[in-house]
Amino acid sequence: MTKIMFVCLGNICRSPMAEFLMRDLVEKLGRGDEFCIASAATSTWEIGNGVHRGTREVLLAQGIDPSKKRAVLLTKKDCSAYDYIIGMEMTNVKDILRIADNADAHKVCRLLDFTDTPADIDDPWYTGDFETTFREVSAGIRGLLSHIDAQK
DSSP: OEEEEEEESSSSSHHHHHHHHHHHHHHHTTOGGGEEEEEEESSSTTTTOBOOHHHHHHHHHTTOOOTTOBOOBOOHHHHHHOSEEEESSHHHHHHHHHHSOGGGGGGEEEGGGGSSSOOOOOOHHHHOOHHHHHHHHHHHHHHHHHHHHHHO
């Protein structure tokens, strides 16, 4: 089983979007049992809060209901337990590396590093542009799945 942890600052916008879109993708491919997919925050600001309205609206438009998701904090134990620890931007990567043991550093990268255009995914909490975030996250998860499949 491949274990994937998506991470952003608050775990209410980008990382839950990636978590739910990745789950939806692998389920539609009939491969849901091959994956354990979760998301977490690097800060305590939003812990316990639900998914941001903008992310929720984008996911609901895709037929995906994230209403039960609550923000959780990334732990050192998570970093050891998951095969991929994927930040949405370089700041997330730096924060993940601060939390993780050095032995787990090789698991850490940005989501768009799995695409032809590696870059940060801007935080829509600040930009308000959840549609661009959706497009970028979608491209990233497709690239990640292709990478995982190529490793087999």
